[in-house]
Structure formats: structure tokens, C-alpha cells
Amino acid sequence: MSWHADDGDLREYAHGALAVPRLWSVETHLAACADCRAVLSAYVQPAEIAAGWARLDAELDAPRPGPVESLLTRVGVADHTARLLAATPVLRRSWLAAVVLTLLLAVGVGLAASPLMLLATAPLLPLAGVAVSFGPGLDPTYEMAVVAPMHTFRLLMVRTVAVLSTTTALSGLASLALPSFGLAALGWLLPALALTSTGVALMARLGPVLASALVGGGWTALVVLNHLLASGAPVPFTAAGQGAAAVVAVVATVLLVAARDRFDSGRPLDPSFRSLRSFRFASRRLS
Amino acid sequence: MTPPTVSAAGLTLSYRGTRVVDDVTLRLTEGVTGLLGPNGAGKTTLLRILATAMPPDNGAFMVLGQDPGTVGGRQEARRRLGYLPQNPGFHPDFTAFEFIDYVAILKELTDRRARHAEARRVLEAVGLADVRGKRIRRLSGGMRQRVALAAAMVGDPGFLVLDEPTVGLDPEQRMRFRELIAEAGEGRTVLLSTHQTEDVAMLCHRVLVMDKGRVRFDGTAAELTAVADGRVWSSAERQPGARAGWRTGTGEFRNVGDPPAGARLVEPTLEDGYLLALGRDTESGVAA
Numbered sequence: 001m002s003w004h005a006d007d008g009d010l011r012e013y014a015h016g017a018l019a020v021p022r023l024w025s026v027e028t029h030l031a032a033c034a035d036c037r038a039v040l041s042a043y044v045q046p047a048e049i050a051a052g053w054a055r056l057d058a059e060l061d062a063p064r065p066g067p068v069e070s071l072l073t074r075v076g077v078a079d080h081t082a083r084l085l086a087a088t089p090v091l092r093r094s095w096l097a098a099v100v101l102t103l104l105l106a107v108g109v110g111l112a113a114s115p116l117m118l119l120a121t122a123p124l125l126p127l128a129g130v131a132v133s134f135g136p137g138l139d140p141t142y143e144m145a146v147v148a149p150m151h152t153f154r155l156l157m158v159r160t161v162a163v164l165s166t167t168t169a170l171s172g173l174a175s176l177a178l179p180s181f182g183l184a185a186l187g188w189l190l191p192a193l194a195l196t197s198t199g200v201a202l203m204a205r206l207g208p209v210l211a212s213a214l215v216g217g218g219w220t221a222l223v224v225l226n227h228l229l230a231s232g233a234p235v236p237f238t239a240a241g242q243g244a245a246a247v248v249a250v251v252a253t254v255l256l257v258a259a260r261d262r263f264d265s266g267r268p269l270d271p272s273f274r275s276l277r278s279f280r281f282a283s284r285r286l287s
Numbered sequence: 288m289t290p291p292t293v294s295a296a297g298l299t300l301s302y303r304g305t306r307v308v309d310d311v312t313l314r315l316t317e318g319v320t321g322l323l324g325p326n327g328a329g330k331t332t333l334l335r336i337l338a339t340a341m342p343p344d345n346g347a348f349m350v351l352g353q354d355p356g357t358v359g360g361r362q363e364a365r366r367r368l369g370y371l372p373q374n375p376g377f378h379p380d381f382t383a384f385e386f387i388d389y390v391a392i393l394k395e396l397t398d399r400r401a402r403h404a405e406a407r408r409v410l411e412a413v414g415l416a417d418v419r420g421k422r423i424r425r426l427s428g429g430m431r432q433r434v435a436l437a438a439a440m441v442g443d444p445g446f447l448v449l450d451e452p453t454v455g456l457d458p459e460q461r462m463r464f465r466e467l468i469a470e471a472g473e474g475r476t477v478l479l480s481t482h483q484t485e486d487v488a489m490l491c492h493r494v495l496v497m498d499k500g501r502v503r504f505d506g507t508a509a510e511l512t513a514v515a516d517g518r519v520w521s522s523a524e525r526q527p528g529a530r531a532g533w534r535t536g537t538g539e540f541r542n543v544g545d546p547p548a549g550a551r552l553v554e555p556t557l558e559d560g561y562l563l564a565l566g567r568d569t570e571s572g573v574a575a
Binding site for chain 2 (some may be wrong): 264
């Protein structure tokens with residue numbers, strides 16, 4: 001090595017004060033020059049070395065984000081929010097497999113006859129997903145989450161967004177598989193928003209299981225009765241039906257926001273918790 | 288005198304016509320307070336109320352100077368309390384570190400570096416630094432319980448609520464857990480629910496005995512033992528008048544209750560006092 005790094009530069013480098021491009025130059029040189037490394041070591045304080053090791057140690061410990069989390073962070077979602085989104089309990093392979101299977105079946109029926117099966121089924125998927133991603137007995141960390149200072153409502157919204165966007169993307173792909181029906185194959189979208197927002201709004205009073213069962217049951221009854229009794233296009237998927245779904249979605253969202261503090265008291269979600277506990281207790285006594 | 292960490296008056300909660308928590312009034316101060324009681328005594332419900340996991344039907348309470356009955360007060364209280372539920376749940380695919388990281392996010396630690404430092408600190412405190420990268424489903428029951436304790440300790444809470452943390456642990460794990468709880472009780476208020484009288488004898492500066500939703504005793508462990516002074520005796524035969532009686536390893540019967548005249552009295556234990564406190568709600572020395 002015919003030249004060596006400037007002494008002043010090494011000092012600044014040691015204290016983390018050297019700016020680019022000199023930083024790059026000195027760093028490249030240090031990698032190849034033992035003499036300069038020896039000089040550098042005299043300038044570095046033990047505390048700085050310890051802090052450096054601690055930083056390295058912390059980086060090695062840090063959880064490696066999965067593909068979903070990495071993608072979310074890359075598109076600008078804060079790392080802590082990305083972690084909350086990725087930790088949504090239902091976004092596991094078993095749930096996603098069930099969603100994909102349901103949609104495949106619906107598409108299969110759609111290819112053979114009409115898209116009604118897809119239109120009727122797709123709105124139920126996010127509703128069911130939200131119901132099983134939040135609440136006692138369904139979310140394993142529910143109790144820890146409810147006593148955490150983060151607003152329970154915010155956590156619920158994060159998970160609702162996670163479930164809704166996943167099922168919407170998958171249902172959208174299913175609609176693409178039915179191109180012959182054109183935009184009519186997307187008729188599930190507004191009912192999906194209406195059902196999910198109504199279900200979540202009712203959760204504030206009824207708990208996740210009962211609220212979702214009522215809303216899902218109501219939707220199924222509406223579609224089946226319409227199919228049996230009415231002739232012509234199914235009402236929920238006509239322009240009037242879609243308009244009604246949009247209105248329901250907006251009204252339910254307004255009611256949900258108004259009731260947001262109820263989620264934090266722990267009470268609204270408790271009826272199902274209690275029945276679940278008594279069920280567990282009874283089954284333990286029977287076994 | 289330092290203000291109590293928790294003060295509650297007239298806490299009541301009914302479920303299906305039964306008062307699960309019935310007019311409970313208490314004050315908790317720094318150190319470990321034990322909550323003893325049989326299954327179904329209402330311990331878990333009381334703990335859930337004090338941990339702000341559910342509101343009472345009636346009564347008022349303050350936690351760390353905040354009123355959990357209001358939205359703002361509840362959130363402030365939650366910022367400074369840690370709760371280990373009776374059956375702590377986990378995301379089993381998370382590593383211990385990832386789980387604590389997740390709990391730290393729920394506790395509003397959004398800065399990545401500070402959050403990770405906190406996760407390392409609490410895992411170190413419960414002796415799990417070496418297995419922090421292991422998935423939770425691969426950890427033993429005792430280790431999982433320690434992960435749950437670490438989660439409760441995130442953010443260095445001033446009030447720690449522990450619901451039967453030693454259930455299901457083997458004696459060695461239980462001993463390790465007691466050490467951890469004793470350490471946690473230094474400089475903060477810990478409310479420990481248990482039905483193990485040894486836990487209370489070894490750890491707690493104060494004991495509450497609860498039965499059928501009510502606090503039956505409130506005092507020190509020595510005072511609870513003293514409830515049985517003069518009320519434990521040994522005999523060669525089973526004593527029909529004894530509230531509890533069993534044959535010991537020596538072949539003699541040990542009896543707890545109201546001794547007959549001339550009975551051979553023996554030294555009472557904390558458990559004897561506990562047994563009597565459960566059944567004595569009107570006599571002196573035992574709170575109604």
C-alpha cells in the first residue's frame with residue numbers, strides 16, 4: 001500500500017463524523033490496510049466499541065420480517081403497523097387456503113352457469129375473516145391486546161383492513177376468471193364493504209361471533225329468497241341494490257366510528273367470552 | 288404516606304344472577320400482595336377488573352392515580368400496567384423475541400430500536416435471553432409462562448397483575464418463577480392470584496383471601512396464620528367436630544376447627560389460617 005488515510009479523516013471516521021464521499025474512500029482503504037486499521041483503533045473509545053457491538057447484537061436479534069411485512073414496509077407502511085397487519089391471526093395458510101378453495105368453487109359454478117355463486121359468497125369472506133381475527137377465544141392474545149394502551153378500535157381497524165384487502169384481492173382475481181360477465185362479476189365488492197362494516201359496527205354491542213352470524217345469515221337469506229321468489233336479475237346486484245349496499249356501508253361506518261370507545265372497555269366483546277368460558281368449563285367437567 | 292397504587296371501593300360484578308365479585312373494597316401498595324381463594328372465588332374476575340380488561344357493574348377504582356372508568360384514564364392506566372392472564376395466549380409461530388416485539392407495539396413502543404432494546408431487556412430479566420430466537424411452540428410450558436411474564440413487564444409497569452402464574456409448573460420452575468416475581472415486586476405493586484399457600488408464604492407482604500366474590504381476610508401472612516392459633520390440634524382418631532382433618536405421616540390426625548377441651552394443640556400453618564378464613568366471615572380478625 002503506497003499511501004495511507006489522512007490522520008484527521010481517521011479521527012473523524014472513528015467518531016462517526018466523516019461525511020461522504022471521503023467516508024467511502026476511507027472505508028474502502030481501511031478494508032485493505034492493516035496499518036490504518038491499527039491507527040484507527042487508537043482513536044476509537046471503548047464505549048463506542050461497546051455501543052457498536054450492542055447495535056450489531058440488536059440487529060442480529062431483530063425479527064426478520066416475512067414477505068408480506070417487507071412488502072408493506074417497502075410501500076411506506078410504518079414497520080410497527082406492518083407487523084400488526086402481518087400478525088393478524090387469520091392471515092395464516094389455513095384461512096387463506098379456505099378462502100381460495102371457496103372462490104375456486106364459486107368460479108367453477110360461474111364458468112358452468114352464472115356468477116351468482118361468486119357474487120353471493122365473496123361478501124361473506126371478509127365478514128367471516130374479521131369475525132375470527134378479533135375477540136376472545138379467537139385471537140390468542142386478545143386479553144393482552146385489550147389491556148394494552150393501543151386503542152382496541154385501532155387494532156380492530158388494522159386487522160379489518162388486512163382481512164378486507166386480502167379477500168378483496170383474491171375475490172378480484174376470481175372475478176377476472178369470469179371475463180364473460182364483464183363488470184357484473186365485480187358486483188360483490190359493495191356488498192362486501194356493507195356486510196363487513198355492518199358486522200364490525202354490531203360487534204361493539206354483540207361481540208364478533210353473534211354480530212357476524214346475524215349479518216352473514218341476513219345476507220344469505222336475502223340472496224336465497226331473492227333467487228327463489230324474484231324473477232330477472234338478482235336485486236342485490238342491480239344498480240338499485242348496489243346503491244343500497246353503498247348507503248349501508250357508509251351508515252355502518254359512521255355508526256362504527258361513533259361507537260369506537262366501546263371496544264376499549266372490554267365489555268362489548270365479553271358476552272361471547274363468557275359463553276366460551278362456560279362452554280370450556282362444561283367440556284372440561286364432562287371429559 | 289405514599290398513595291396506594293390501586294384503591295377500589297364497592298366493586299361488584301354479576302353474571303347470570305350470581306355476584307362473582309361482591310362489594311370488594313381494597314387498597315394495594317408497593318410490594319407483592321397475594322390473592323388466595325378456591326376455584327370460582329372470583330379472583331380472576333377481580334383481577335380482570337383491576338387490569339381494566341372488563342368494567343365492574345358497580346363501584347369505583349383508581350389505578351396509578353387514573354380512573355379507568357373514563358376513556359382517557361383507562362388508557363393512561365393501561366400505559367403503566369402489566370397483565371399476565373390466567374391462560375396467556377401466544378401466536379405460536381412467533382419467536383419469543385417476535386412475540387415480545389408484538390406486545391411492545393401494542394404497548395405503543397413504535398420506535399424500532401427502543402422496542403427491540405425493551406424486548407431484549409425483559410427477556411433477559413426472565414432468563415430467556417438464550418432462547419429468544421426460538422419459536423414459542425417449541426418452548427416448554429415453564430418457558431412460555433416466562434415469555435408471558437416478560438410480555439407483562441414490557442414498558443416497566445408500576446402495577447403488575449399476575450393471574451395464577453405458577454399453575455402447571457414443576458417445583459423447580461415454580462421456585463424460579465417465585466424469584467422472578469419477588470424481583471418484579473421490588474419498586475412496584477404486584478397483585479398475585481394463586482391457590483398455592485406456599486407462594487404467598489414465600490413472596491407476599493400482604494394476603495387477601497377471597498371466597499364467593501367477597502374478601503374474607505386482609506392482612507399479613509403472619510396474621511393469616513394467627514387466625515388458626517389455638518384451633519389446630521392432633522388426635523389419635525378422626526374428630527367429627529373438626530372443619531378439616533386428615534391422617535399425617537406419623538399416623539396421627541391433624542384437625543382444624545374448634546378443638547374439644549384438653550385437645551393437644553399444635554403450631555398452625557398459613558394453610559390452616561386460610562382454611563379457617565374461608566369459613567369465618569363474622570368472627571374477629573377476619574374481614575367481612
